[in-house]
Amino acid sequence: MVGEQPHTSFALQIEGLSKSFGKRVICRGADLRLATSESLAVVGPNGSGKSTLVKIIAGLMRPDAGAITHSFDSTEVERAVWHRHIGLVSPELALYEELSGSENLDFGNRVGGWGKSAADYTAVLDEVGLGGRGHDLVSTYSSGMKQRLKYAAAFLKDPALLILDEPTANLDEDGVARVWSSLARRTLALIIATNEPSEAERAQSRFVVGR
Amino acid sequence: MPKAASSSADRIWAIFAKDARSEYRTRFAVNALFLFALVTLTALSFATGGAGLTPLLASVFFWVIVFFSALSSLAQTFVKEVETKTATFLRLTAPDDAVFFGKWGFNLLLLLLLEAVLTPLFIVMLNMPVANWTVWIATLILGALGLVSTTTLIGALIAVAGVRGALFSVLSFPVLLPLLVVLIRTTEVAFGGGLEVGLRDGFLVLGTYAVVATTAGWMLFPFVWRE
Numbered sequence: 021m022v023g024e025q026p027h028t029s030f031a032l033q034i035e036g037l038s039k040s041f042g043k044r045v046i047c048r049g050a051d052l053r054l055a056t057s058e059s060l061a062v063v064g065p066n067g068s069g070k071s072t073l074v075k076i077i078a079g080l081m082r083p084d085a086g087a088i089t090h091s092f093d094s095t096e097v098e099r100a101v102w103h104r105h106i107g108l109v110s111p112e113l114a115l116y117e118e119l120s121g122s123e124n125l126d127f128g129n130r131v132g133g134w135g136k137s138a139a140d141y142t143a144v145l146d147e148v149g150l151g152g153r154g155h156d157l158v159s160t161y162s163s164g165m166k167q168r169l170k171y172a173a174a175f176l177k178d179p180a181l182l183i184l185d186e187p188t189a190n191l192d193e194d195g196v197a198r199v200w201s202s203l204a205r206r207t208l209a210l211i212i213a214t215n216e217p218s219e220a221e222r223a224q225s226r227f228v229v230g231r
Numbered sequence: 232m233p234k235a236a237s238s239s240a241d242r243i244w245a246i247f248a249k250d251a252r253s254e255y256r257t258r259f260a261v262n263a264l265f266l267f268a269l270v271t272l273t274a275l276s277f278a279t280g281g282a283g284l285t286p287l288l289a290s291v292f293f294w295v296i297v298f299f300s301a302l303s304s305l306a307q308t309f310v311k312e313v314e315t316k317t318a319t320f321l322r323l324t325a326p327d328d329a330v331f332f333g334k335w336g337f338n339l340l341l342l343l344l345l346e347a348v349l350t351p352l353f354i355v356m357l358n359m360p361v362a363n364w365t366v367w368i369a370t371l372i373l374g375a376l377g378l379v380s381t382t383t384l385i386g387a388l389i390a391v392a393g394v395r396g397a398l399f400s401v402l403s404f405p406v407l408l409p410l411l412v413v414l415i416r417t418t419e420v421a422f423g424g425g426l427e428v429g430l431r432d433g434f435l436v437l438g439t440y441a442v443v444a445t446t447a448g449w450m451l452f453p454f455v456w457r458e
Contacts, residue, residue: 079457080322100453103323113323114316116249118256130245132324133237173320 029093030105030180030209031055032077037086039069039076046072046229050086056180059210061223068230070213071112074185077211078106090181104132107179107208109170111186115158121145121169122154128173136176148172149198163190171199175206182206185213239329246325246333250308251340259311264304264345271296272349276356286424289359290415293349294374298411300345301378305338306386306399313390327453335383335445342375362423366430370417373437377410380444387455410440 034052039045046069054060062070075081077088079102090097090105097105115124125141128134145154148168158166167190174182182203188196200222203210212223220226254260275292284292312318321330350371354360361367382403389398417433419425 078323080319100327100457103325106323108319108323110319112316113319115320116253116317117315118253119249123252127245127249128320128324130237131242131249131321131329133242135237177324 029056031089031091031094032181032209033087033089033091034077035087037076037083037088039072039083041069041072044069044230050227052227054181054209054211056209057207059212059223059225061220061226062211062213062229063215063220063226064229065215070215070229071110071185073227073229074108074110074183074211074213075112077181078108078183079103092180105180107174107177107182109167109174109182109184109187111189113170115166115169115173117159118157120155120157121150121161121172124158124169125154125173125176128177132177134177140176144172144176147175147198147202149194164192164195167191168195168198171202175202179208181209181211183211183213187212187214187219188216239326242325242329243332243336246321246329247336247340250333250337254337254341260304260307260341261344263307264300264341265348267303268296268300268345268349269352271299272352272356279357284357284359286359286419286422287415289353289357289422290418290424292357293353293418294411294414296349296353297342297346297374298378298407301342301382302400302403304341305379305382306389308334308337308383309386309390318390322457327456328449330456331383331387331449331452334386335379335448338379338383338386339375342379343372346371346375359422361421363421366417367421369434370414370421370437373434373441374410374414376441377414377437377444378407380441380448381406381410384444384448384451384455387452391455406444410437413437413440 032052032054034050037050037052038048040048052060062073064070072081076083079099090102092105116127119127122141122145125144126138129136129141141154142151145151148171150165150168150172153161153165158169161169187199191199210223212219214220275296309318312321350361350367385399385402385406388402392398413433413436416425417430417437420427420430
């Protein structure tokens with residue numbers, strides 16, 4: 021299966037992280053640590069700032085204060101290249117509607133240097149339940165199929181840190197089952213931002229935003 | 232550690248090819264670029280009524296058309312990425328320099344295509360034959376390089392800004408004004424007017440502008456794209 025090589029040495033460390041928008045506090049002086057094979061649920065009500073925290077961890081937004089380090093074998097990775105080892109499935113991320121599912125995966129593979137083959141595209145599309153639909157334009161996909169394709173891209177990348185924001189949004193029962201099954205087979209550090217208790221329960225630890 | 236990447240050239244090509252394929256299927260930027268140019272040229276043609284234009288006036292018209300056509304479309308390569316949320320995918324997949332030069336290359340292709348289409352139409356509709364094709368082609372290429380280098384960076388800047396509107400024009404105009412002044416002078420020579428004495432210096436300015444703008448764009452791009 022694509023992307024099942026373990027990342028045994030990755031660690032995310034957050035120290036004294038603070039972020040607020042005016043009077044709305046997302047987090048204040050937060051400390052976190054997450055390593056390979058560990059999982060963390062980021063929980064909180066709608067609008068509490070889960071997606072903001074996810075963006076900060078992914079390097080897509082700066083915190084007001086605090087330090088975030090990504091490291092492999094205790095060697096810190098520069099923020100400018102965090103994108104190499106992060107996978108993200110989020111409503112804030114979309115794939116190219118005017119390309120087919122396979123073309124999107126091929127684009128990611130080429131531009132990201134993931135070192136995968138066309139056979140890997142087929143395998144990962146089958147894994148997420150999009151087998152046979154890889155050559156269709158994404159604009160013809162349903163919202164659930166687009167969510168599955170985001171997972172396909174994330175799995176193909178084989179990230180050391182996978183961040184899921186609203187992980188089962190738009191997915192049907194089969195899609196949800198496939199996602200959790202695929203995640204269970206992978207060795208990575210996992211962050212799940214959700215307000216669904218059943219999803220949060222899958223993580224080993226919790227972080228509550230907005231306080 | 233993550234796997235070694237493919238070469239920078241491969242990545243730049245992947246982004247260029249993706250943009251070209253997307254554009255071929257959607258005509259997102261091309262429609263804006265060519266329609267604006269054709270409508271403006273047609274309006275100018277009717278307004279002048281075939282009366283003889285001076286080389287200076289013709290060169291002003293030409294670069295006004297190219298400049299505003301570029302403003303109407305070149306920022307779209309980044310604006311579209313942000314509006315459709317594919318920018319997040321791109322940020323988490325591609326190195327910054329590959330994004331910059333991939334977009335730069337695609338914008339350059341668009342602008343050179345515009346100039347190639349506009350040239351014969353301009354000559355016919357405004358009755359202004361090119362007297363010196365070497366100067367004309369050199370001016371078009373250096374002009375496109377200068378325009379694209381600046382507009383690619385500013386396109387990225389306005390794409391991530393909350394309020395876009397006329398921001399692209401407002402930011403681009405002062406930066407591009409020196410370029411346009413020199414372009415108009417060298418184009419005037421290509422149309423058979425002006426003085427050839429300062430031509431070498433003009434090309435030197437255009438070449439230097441393109442190199443400086445591209446280098447500055449490449450160096451500043453990560454701050455615009457990631458912060």
